[in-house]
Structures are given as C-alpha cells and as structure tokens.
C-alpha cells in the first residue's frame with residue numbers, strides 16, 4: 005500500500021457519496037421533477053471544483069450535485085463566457101452608468117465638471133468607448149476625484165460613499181440580516197425560514213481559500229470569497245464567488261431590496277467580469293441557466309455566452325440555433341443532435357421505474373461514466389479515509405465479493421461516486437464514508 009504523506013493528503017479532495025435523488029423543483033413547483041446525483045464535502049480543492057464545474061456540477065454550501073438534465077423538468081445548463089470576449093449590451097452599459105450617476109449625484113457632477121474638466125480627447129474617447137473595468141470602478145470612493153470646492157474651501161464630496169471589498173466567505177450578523185431581508189422581500193420567503201446556521205451552511209462554507217488574507221498578498225485569490233458592497237458605510241450587497249484557477253464562478257448575490265431598481269444582477273455580473281479581466285481569470289461562470297425561467301433570461305444577454313453540452317462536456321454558443329432548440333424541448337445536447345440524422349427528432353428517454361432505488365448505471369445519466377468504464381478503473385486502489393488515516397477500498401471486508409451495480413452496497417455507492425466525478429478527480433481524491 006502506498007503511504008499518503010501529509011503533503012499528498014493536503015492535495016486531495018474528500019467526498020462523501022449521497023446518491024441519486026429526485027427532488028421538488030423550485031422553478032416549476034413540481035413535486036419531484038428534478039433529479040441529481042449528490043455528494044457532500046467540506047474539503048474540495050478549487051482546481052478540482054473547476055474540473056467539476058466544467059462537467060456540469062454546482063455546489064450549494066458543502067453539498068455538490070450534478071443534475072440529470074435529461075430527466076429533469078427544468079434542466080440546469082451550465083453557462084460560461086470568456087471575459088475578454090464580453091461585449092456589454094446597451095441596457096448593461098445603461099445600468100452601470102445610472103448607478104455611477106446616483107453615487108456621484110448631480111451636484112458633485114456639475115461642480116466636478118467645472119473644477120476638473122475632462123479634456124476634449126477624454127470626452128471623445130468616453131463617448132466612443134465603453135470600458136467595463138473603468139465603468140465598474142468609476143464611482144468607488146477611492147477613485148472619485150475630490151478637488152477643493154472654492155465656495156466651501158473643502159474637498160468636493162460625491163452624494164454617496166461607495167466601496168467594494170473582497171473578503172473570506174465568513175459569516176457576520178450584517179451579512180445574515182441582509183440575506184434574510186433579501187430572501188423575504190425578493191423571494192417572498194417566510195422570515196422564519198432562515199437561521200444563521202442555515203445561512204452559514206448555504207453561503208459561508210465553500211471551497212478552501214488561499215491566500216489566507218485578502219489584504220496581505222497580491223497572490224491570485226482562489227477558493228470561496230464574498231465581494232461586499234457598502235454604501236455610506238452600510239452593507240448593501242454581497243456577491244458570493246468561487247474563484248478557481250481559470251475562472252470566477254458566481255454562486256449567489258443578495259442585496260438590500262431598497263436598491264432593487266438598480267439591477268444588482270447586472271451590476272454584479274459586470275463587476276465580476278471586470279474582476280476576471282483584472283486578475284487573470286479567463287472564464288466567467290454565471291451559474292446555471294434554465295431556459296424556461298424568465299428571471300434567468302438576463303444571463304443569456306451577457307454575450308457571447310456558451311452552454312455546456314451535457315453529454316460531451318464541450319461548449320456551444322448560446323445563440324440562435326441553440327435557443328431555437330431550447331424553445332421546442334427542454335433537453336438539448338448539440339453533440340447528440342449533430343451525430344443524429346438531420347430531421348429525426350431526438351428520442352425521448354425511456355421511462356424508468358423508481359430511479360432512486362436503481363443503480364445509477366441503469367439510469368444512464370448524461371455525462372456519467374458507464375459501468376464498464378468504471379469497471380476498467382482500478383477502483384480498489386481509491387483512497388478511503390478512516391479515522392484520519394488512508395486505506396484502500398480493496399482493504400474493506402468483502403470488497404471483492406460485491407459488484408459495482410448493486411446500489412445498496414458500499415462498493416456500489418463508491419462506484420456511482422466515481423462514475424459521477426470522473427477518473428481524474430478519483431485519482432486525486434479520497435472517499436469519506438465514516439466520519
């Protein structure tokens with residue numbers, strides 16, 4: 005048995021298999037319309053999470069899941085855009101310009117135009133070029149010019165002091181109260197629904213983070229962070245971000261409902277794209293996209309946008325052709341359509357019995373390895389954590405006597421987890437069944 009030293013142990017992600025489940029759908033309100041494979045973990049390496057996201061996984065706190073798009077009422081498609089390709093639409097530019105005007109205020113803008121006027125070149129350049137990085141930072145207090153106003157002999161102040169900071173995904177009373185205000189006003193949830201503990205589990209217990217402090221280092225940030233928006237010293241919005249080596253993944257954004265008119269969904273997305281450009285993250289992930297959900301259409305307006313093919317894990321532009329297909333049926337795999345005879349509609353998946361009682365291998369979930377593929381891996385060598393020590397699966401009693409397709413056995417559960425995670429993650433992770 006290969007020893008696992010401390011350094012190697014730190015490089016491993018840990019997963020506990022939870023299995024395939026059907027659940028109610030929050031979008032169309034069906035009782036059991038959504039089906040996903042679930043695993044939980046409090047220790048996922050960000051570069052492993054990046055690989056999982058690129059295979060259609062998402063996380064909610066320490067719960068990680070991959071939806072079965074083919075057998076769900078409202079398929080969750082993974083979205084991604086390349087930050088350097090992004091071209092803001094008119095309504096997006098307008099949203100940020102409106103916000104900047106609100107922060108600076110008419111009096112400041114009038115006086116500033118007189119006290120520190122822009123040159124003709126500057127004016128011309130601004131009129132013809134919209135730069136997303138410049139625009140998102142324009143009204144931040146540290147960037148606002150404050151010339152001395154001759155009338156008052158004091159520096160000219162904007163109408164509001166606007167500041168944005170990034171910090172670890174820790175919980176605070178102010179964040180919790182803002183979150184609860186947002187959930188009750190915007191999502192019409194009952195005020196008793198959320199306790200600080202649930203909030204912490206949902207948005208404050210993400211990926212391992214580095215560097216340890218946000219201020220200290222210019223090192224590229226990795227892991228789960230909160231981008232906090234403060235207006236006149238008060239927390240008004242929080243964007244929860246997962247930073248992975250090549251991308252920024254938006255987890256959630258919540259804001260003070262009093263500022264709903266400012267379209268924080270748009271503002272935060274533009275800020276996060278600017279963050280990608282400034283900090284060398286290539287991709288921006290806006291979370292999942294449900295075509296039938298009107299509230300999500302704004303995501304498709306961040307262009308050029310790409311959608312993950314659930315079967316091949318390749319990316320297709322979310323444009324006319326794909327949109328048309330999504331208008332006519334919930335499940336679309338462009339690769340499958342390309343491979344099939346033109347004009348023949350994709351066959352509907354065969355009805356299954358009780359999927360939750362079946363082996364995942366009999367569900368034939370798109371993007372999950374088949375039983376023979378898992379059989380060909382050396383699953384017996386996969387690491388298992390037992391009381392903070394590592395053993396191999398094959399060290400378990402009766403490991404060799406059970407088959408991977410018996411869903412209730414440990415071997416069956418472990419094999420399903422392997423099938424969903426894929427071979428590379430299996431090589432760089434351990435299973436945590438008992439702690």
Ligand SMILES: [Zn+2]
Pocket residue numbers: 029030031032033034037038076077078
């Ligand atoms: Zn649904």
